[in-house]
Amino acid sequence: MGALEKQRHILDFTLSSLGRRKGKNIALIIVYTFVIFLLASVLFLTDSLKKEASQILQDTPEMTVQRLVAGRQDLIPVHYIEAIKQIKGVQSVTPRLWGYYYDARSGANYTLMVNAELNDHAGEIIIGTGVSMRNATSMPNHAVWKNDVLPFKTYDGSVVPLKVKGFLSSSSELVTSDLVLVSEADFRKIFPIAKDHATDLVLKVRNGKELATIAAKITQIHPDCRPILREDILRTYNAVFDWRGGVILMVLAGGFFAFIILAWDKATGLSAEEKREIGILKAIGWETSDILLMKFWEGAAVSLTAFFMGIFLAYLHIFLASSILFEPFLKGWSVLYPHFRLTPYVNGYQIAVLFFLTVIPYTVVTIVPSWRSATIDPDSVMRM
Numbered sequence: 477m478g479a480l481e482k483q484r485h486i487l488d489f490t491l492s493s494l495g496r497r498k499g500k501n502i503a504l505i506i507v508y509t510f511v512i513f514l515l516a517s518v519l520f521l522t523d524s525l526k527k528e529a530s531q532i533l534q535d536t537p538e539m540t541v542q543r544l545v546a547g548r549q550d551l552i553p554v555h556y557i558e559a560i561k562q563i564k565g566v567q568s569v570t571p572r573l574w575g576y577y578y579d580a581r582s583g584a585n586y587t588l589m590v591n592a593e594l595n596d597h598a599g600e601i602i603i604g605t606g607v608s609m610r611n612a613t614s615m616p617n618h619a620v621w622k623n624d625v626l627p628f629k630t631y632d633g634s635v636v637p638l639k640v641k642g643f644l645s646s647s648s649e650l651v652t653s654d655l656v657l658v659s660e661a662d663f664r665k666i667f668p669i670a671k672d673h674a675t676d677l678v679l680k681v682r683n684g685k686e687l688a689t690i691a692a693k694i695t696q697i698h699p700d701c702r703p704i705l706r707e708d709i710l711r712t713y714n715a716v717f718d719w720r721g722g723v724i725l726m727v728l729a730g731g732f733f734a735f736i737i738l739a740w741d742k743a744t745g746l747s748a749e750e751k752r753e754i755g756i757l758k759a760i761g762w763e764t765s766d767i768l769l770m771k772f773w774e775g776a777a778v779s780l781t782a783f784f785m786g787i788f789l790a791y792l793h794i795f796l797a798s799s800i801l802f803e804p805f806l807k808g809w810s811v812l813y814p815h816f817r818l819t820p821y822v823n824g825y826q827i828a829v830l831f832f833l834t835v836i837p838y839t840v841v842t843i844v845p846s847w848r849s850a851t852i853d854p855d856s857v858m859r860m
Contacts, residue, residue, distance in 0.1 A: 482596060488599050489775055492844045505782050512786025512834055513793070519826045520794040521802055522717050529713040532651055533706060537678035537688060540572075541694060546606040558699055560677065563693050565686045569675030577628065577656070583609045584654065588666065591657040598659045600641040601626070606653030631668045638662060768843050770778040773841030779835040787827070796822045 543552035543559070557569045574589035586607055594600060608620040620626075625637045644652045664671070681690055691703035793799060795818055 478692050493770070493774065501778060505778060505785075508779065508782030508834075508838075509785045512783055512830070513789045515830060516790035516800060516827075517793050517799065519830065520790055520822065521799045521818075523823045523826065524794065524821045525717050526714050527821045529651075529717070530710060533710050533713070535708065536706050538681055538684065538706055539679040539691065541677040542680065542702045542704065543676075543698075543700055544702050545700065545802070549676075551669060552676055552701070554672050554674055556701070557636050557677065559677070559697050560694055563690055563697075565681050565683060565690055567680040570678050572676050572678050573660060573669065574675050575663075575669075576665050577666065579610075579628075581627075584610045586656045587654050588656045588658055588663060590660045590663045594641070594657060594659040595661070596659075597641065598661045599637075599639060600659070601638045601662075602642045602644060602657040603640060604644045604652040607656055608640075628662075628666050630666050636662060636665050648786075648853060667834040772839065773843050774841040776835075779838045783831060783835050791820070791822075794818065 506640060541552070541556075542549050543556075544550065552571075554571050557571065560566060560569050566832060572590070574587060577586045577588050578584075580584060584607075591602065594602070603620075603626075620640060622640055624640045625639060628636045628638055630636055638658065644655060644657075658666075663669075669675075679690070687705055690707065694701055694703050793801065799818075
């Protein structure tokens with residue numbers, strides 16, 4: 477009998493052996509699949525959110541300069557620009573106006589930001605999808621459409637009606653869901669900010685490698701300033717998503733270890749029926765290596781089936797079902813909750829790590845008790 481033919485017969489017998497104990501094996505596969513599904517879902521969602529944030533933040537300023545007073549961000553004088561412009565390597569410095577606005581009518585916090593393109597269109601705004609949906613909810617039987625008017629209360633109690641000119645793309649909803657773009661004139665009507673102050677400054681530099689050097693020079697010229705690089709913001713996003721993903725994994729750790737104990741007990745404790753089966757196989761001429769190979773394929777069949785089913789279900793859960801189990805925790809909580817479909821992204825390295833942590837150990841431990849039974853005299857095994 478050739479080696480391939482021998483392998484085929486062993487595989488056929490392995491599948492039939494699994495079929496004879498299908499109830500026990502199906503229950504194990506269901507639990508096994510569920511554990512891998514949970515772990516893979518967390519990994520898929522965390523990596524996809526980090527990837528999404530990375531793509532969106534590519535369009536953010538290379539450097540943002542904030543002014544700190546008593547350890548908190550404060551308005552920055554516009555005249556700071558002149559000294560910063562003199563730093564070698566700085567291409568441009570632009571003042572930026574933005575702030576948070578609480579809308580009592582919808583119960584949500586908006587981020588209002590000045591957009592230069594709207595300076596010639598005072599009285600008009602561009603809103604994020606979250607703002608649109610929240611206002612539609614607060615006004616029954618009325619969806620927010622283009623040219624609708626939304627009222628904004630100013631710092632002195634008066635109301636400024638602003639007309640919706642357009643909507644921000646849903647592809648960037650992760651960071652623009654609560655965003656409202658306004659003209660500078662309308663922004664200064666709503667917030668009491670003098671014309672010689674801005675919220676912060678944004679810089680463009682000629683050479684990205686000089687960002688750290690320029691940041692150091694800015695703090696020398698204006699010690700009350702804090703430069704923030706785009707890479708710092710991205711690292712913060714990654715750290716937040718990693719932390720939240722880690723918390724979920726810690727919550728799931730108890731269930732995961734319970735499964736390990738279950739799998740270990742099943743894999744290392746052969747039933748009397750399985751021991752008799754091994755004794756019969758030895759009696760009819762099977763070698764110890766053949767029995768170990770059979771048990772290897774049996775463990776591999778169970779673990780691989782559960783692994784691929786878990787990965788497939790996790791993929792559907794994250795990228796088609798909008799990660800309904802973990803989305804609130806990993807994305808954060810907000811009245812204006814961002815709803816968007818993540819672009820599928822799978823980290824091959826993490827899948828490989830998950831494979832070696834879940835499939836390989838189970839497959840290996842199935843061999844140990846089988847080796848012990850296969851080395852015992854067949855007559856004594858069959859009499860058990």
